[in-house]
Amino acid sequence: MDNRPIGIFDSGVGGLTVCKAIHDLLPRERIIYFGDTQRFPYGTRSIDTVIRYSREIASYLMSRGVKMIVIACNTSSAAALDILQQEYSVPVIGVIGAGARAACKRLNGTRIGVIATRATVKSGSYVKAIKQLCPAVEVLQRHATVFVTLTEEGWIEGDIPRLAAKRYIQDMYDHGVRTLILGCTHFPLLKKAIHEVYPDIDLIDTGVEIAHEVQEILIQKNLENNGSAGDIELYASDITDTLQRLQEMFFGKNGSQIRKLVIYG
Amino acid sequence: MDNRPIGIFDSGVGGLTVCKAIHDLLPRERIIYFGDTQRFPYGTRSIDTVIRYSREIASYLMSRGVKMIVIACNTSSAAALDILQQEYSVPVIGVIGAGARAACKRLNGTRIGVIATRATVKSGSYVKAIKQLCPAVEVLQRHATVFVTLTEEGWIEGDIPRLAAKRYIQDMYDHGVRTLILGCTHFPLLKKAIHEVYPDIDLIDTGVEIAHEVQEILIQKNLENNGSAGDIELYASDITDTLQRLQEMFFGKNGSQIRKLVIYG
Numbered sequence: 380m381d382n383r384p385i386g387i388f389d390s391g392v393g394g395l396t397v398c399k400a401i402h403d404l405l406p407r408e409r410i411i412y413f414g415d416t417q418r419f420p421y422g423t424r425s426i427d428t429v430i431r432y433s434r435e436i437a438s439y440l441m442s443r444g445v446k447m448i449v450i451a452c453n454t455s456s457a458a459a460l461d462i463l464q465q466e467y468s469v470p471v472i473g474v475i476g477a478g479a480r481a482a483c484k485r486l487n488g489t490r491i492g493v494i495a496t497r498a499t500v501k502s503g504s505y506v507k508a509i510k511q512l513c514p515a516v517e518v519l520q521r522h523a524t525v526f527v528t529l530t531e532e533g534w535i536e537g538d539i540p541r542l543a544a545k546r547y548i549q550d551m552y553d554h555g556v557r558t559l560i561l562g563c564t565h566f567p568l569l570k571k572a573i574h575e576v577y578p579d580i581d582l583i584d585t586g587v588e589i590a591h592e593v594q595e596i597l598i599q600k601n602l603e604n605n606g607s608a609g610d611i612e613l614y615a616s617d618i619t620d621t622l623q624r625l626q627e628m629f630f631g632k633n634g635s636q637i638r639k640l641v642i643y644g
Numbered sequence: 645m646d647n648r649p650i651g652i653f654d655s656g657v658g659g660l661t662v663c664k665a666i667h668d669l670l671p672r673e674r675i676i677y678f679g680d681t682q683r684f685p686y687g688t689r690s691i692d693t694v695i696r697y698s699r700e701i702a703s704y705l706m707s708r709g710v711k712m713i714v715i716a717c718n719t720s721s722a723a724a725l726d727i728l729q730q731e732y733s734v735p736v737i738g739v740i741g742a743g744a745r746a747a748c749k750r751l752n753g754t755r756i757g758v759i760a761t762r763a764t765v766k767s768g769s770y771v772k773a774i775k776q777l778c779p780a781v782e783v784l785q786r787h788a789t790v791f792v793t794l795t796e797e798g799w800i801e802g803d804i805p806r807l808a809a810k811r812y813i814q815d816m817y818d819h820g821v822r823t824l825i826l827g828c829t830h831f832p833l834l835k836k837a838i839h840e841v842y843p844d845i846d847l848i849d850t851g852v853e854i855a856h857e858v859q860e861i862l863i864q865k866n867l868e869n870n871g872s873a874g875d876i877e878l879y880a881s882d883i884t885d886t887l888q889r890l891q892e893m894f895f896g897k898n899g900s901q902i903r904k905l906v907i908y909g
Binding site: 497527528529532539543546 | 789
């Protein structure tokens with residue numbers, strides 16, 4: 380039994396979907412979440428900058444005595460996972476690996492689709508991760524930038540997200556994609572809208588997948604907390620309207636409140 | 645006759661609409677444009693940060709010998725116009741004043757609507773500027789964040805922008821707004837879509853309005869360039885896909901190319 384918290388970080392609010400998935404699966408685990416809302420979005424920064432930001436946050440989480448670090452941000456996972464794994468002795472895992480593994484395991488057909496931010500698509504990280512696992516699979520990827528804004532603004536139901544889904548996914552669908560990785564932590568909020576248009580596409584929610592990985596690692600390494608219900612500490616570098624709205628959506632009006640925390644100079 | 649260039653700056657690509665409006669009205673004027681795409685968006689930064697960024701860019705433009713500075717970014721105009729006016733001897737003008745003046749002049753009814761970014765709405769700058777000119781007018785404002793992404797992604801025609809327009813504008817329309825300020829330099833790209841839904845709303849394009857102000861000031865202060873066709877120098881702190889697409893949209897495939905320029909450490 381290990382009652383140290385799990386550290387989770389993201390470039391902003393999207394990682395709250397990951398935080399929720401981990402909390403739902405592992406309700407006894409304590410969680411410290413940090414969302415870098417002040418410096419969001421990471422997707423337009425250089426790789427070096429994303430690495431620096433990721434290091435700063437990981438260093439803060441380590442100072443809080445976490446037993447594991449979960450990189451909930453796809454862009455950070457693409458840029459900094461290897462580096463943080465080398466630098467820290469606790470397990471460090473990222474959403475890209477979890478998403479790629481789940482897609483290969485659940486593969487339906489010969490093609491996997493990925494929708495993500497422009498930066499994640501450009502990094503090619505999903506393609507590399509999938510090709511390592513299933514070299515024969517063809518990966519079709521596409522950035523879905525409008526989805527980020529729609530979720531940030533809470534426009535997750537109705538005609539607009541459905542029309543946007545058609546615009547982003549129809550071409551992949553016509554090419555036989557029936558397994559689609561939601562390669563941005565915002566996108567699980569659009570699962571319902573996407574399924575209304577494409578009920579037969581299997582949507583890979585990287586938050587749910589990484590929650591299972593967290594569970595496996597905790598069991599393997601004997602790090603589980605079998606104590607009482609785990610508390611969630613939520614921090615963000617800037618308290619924005621969007622953050623507060625999503626926090627309520629995920630954790631309810633009386634859930635964990637988010638506190639502002641500046642970890643850099 | 646004064647053949648020094650006019651300096652224009654924006655947080656990103658939106659200011660190209662302003663650049664084009666000024667070039668169309670004053671084709672003989674030389675223009676130096678700087679878009680801070682690397683640090684876009686300004687709307688989520690603190691006021692102090694936006695002031696610092698605006699000063700850095702203004703200082704660069706002054707070092708290039710401009711005869712006038714046009715702040716094409718609404719957020720910068722709200723945060724830094726007064727400061728830059730105090731610090732420099734050349735005329736400095738911003739889009740907010742131009743938009744407010746045009747809306748009051750063309751007022752249709754007793755209410756003016758403003759759609760802008762979240763930061764511009766929060767600053768209340770349009771409300772203050774309009775109230776100074778026409779104290780009796782009621783100002784209804786609303787942030788239209790999804791519009792920014794739709795224009796950045798080039799989704800400016802079809803159902804999605806029309807549905808988004810309804811979502812943002814219907815309430816103002818029902819309250820009698822027939823004069824609407826497009827309070828973000830991206831939004832003129834959506835004029836057609838908005839007019840398809842609301843043909844009787846007068847849309848105030850701050851780029852067109854500020855172009856007229858530039859012309860008036862040049863004439864008043866005897867700063868006009870009556871020489872040959874003015875060249876446009878376009879600079880940006882990062883060369884992105886969106887930037888290149890919009891540059892082509894505005895200035896054609898053979899128009900001025902954008903060069904990368906880093907003006908800060």
